[in-house]
Amino acid sequence: MRRSILGITTLLLSCMSIAPAFAAEEKTPEPLQQPAPPLGMYLHCVAPDAIPEDGYVGSVDVAYGLTRTGRTIDLEVSSSTDPCLEDSATKMVGLWIYNPRSIPKPKRGAPLQMNATLKYQLFDENEANKEEYLIRLREAIIVRRKTGNDAVPERRKPPALNDFRDCIRSADFRLERVVVAFDVSPEGKPVNTRILGSSSKCFEKAAIRSVERWTYAPRMIDGKPAAHTDITSSIEFQIGER
Structure with a gap:
């Protein structure tokens, strides 16, 4: 598989959705897909001379509503280890997809309230060729800070x-x-x-x-x-x- 410094394959993201307590016969809705933020969305949050040795960048807790059609709405950051990560976290949770059939009927038609924790991991601690990867990663951060990545x-x-x-x-x-x-x-x-x-x-x-x-x-x-x-x-x- 092609390895790209700025590709989504470089990101290890752990997502844990936490829903309110449901009745015993109801299951907590789980996203059909949980696309992880591409590294390019938050690369500017990492200092080139301060890349964590274990690859862990931080985490963001996001609260959101879940409609009957499976859309995430009213996204709000409840806490984070780094405010710089918050934009990418809310953007990606906003893209999550739920099967409408898996969503319990909310009381009084209000959106179901959900929470998710996104953990940002640049690389596995046991990364092979770690030194070479860190050199390329550092170079990519420097370039990104100089040029940005806005695209409309x-x-x-x-x-x-x-x-x-x-x-x-x-x-x-x-x-x-x-x-x-x-x-x-x-x-x-x-x-x-x-x-x-x-x-x-x-x-x-x-x-x-x-x-x-x-x-x-x-x-x-x-x-x-x-x-x-x-x-x-x-x-x-x-x-x-x-």
């Missing part, structure tokens, strides 16, 4: 109906979500597109095709176009009417 598409096209028409089996209301990660080439074209998670695999192809039609403004470094890395986006499909 100039043109963002929604999924084409023809790409997911076969996924529509009734007129009933449905909300499906696909979480996509990708890089952007120096020319502003999304590349290395991959799926981080989805509520239905049927919609993944349409999400990929949609992202690949987006265009970004070139990112200039020292007067030369450069690539963006580790961009994450959530593509939603609303079928029918409420």
Whole structure:
């Protein structure tokens, strides 16, 4: 497997969802997918001359509501070891996907209240070739601090109906979500597109095709176009009417 300093494969993230006490016959809802924040989302939080020897960066506790359609809403950080990590934590919990059938009916229609702890681990303590990895990681942090990684598409096209028409089996209301990660080439074209998670695999192809039609403004470094890395986006499909 290709190892990338700025890729999601470098991040070990531990997520523990904690829900209120339910009746004995009810199970605590668990996300269908828990995509971890790509390292590029919080690399600026790590000082190049202070990389933890054990790879542990910190943790963030996030409180959120869970709707009957499986969406996370009203995200709020309840505590964290480093405020710099909080933005990536809330963004990624906001992308989590739940199966609506697994969610107990809330009292008085209010969203189910949930909590999650996200632990950020740069690498395993027993990492092979640790010294070499730390050198490359330190270099990546320095570059990121100089250049940043903001990326906003100039043109963002929604999924084409023809790409997911076969996924529509009734007129009933449905909300499906696909979480996509990708890089952007120096020319502003999304590349290395991959799926981080989805509520239905049927919609993944349409999400990929949609992202690949987006265009970004070139990112200039020292007067030369450069690539963006580790961009994450959530593509939603609303079928029918409420």
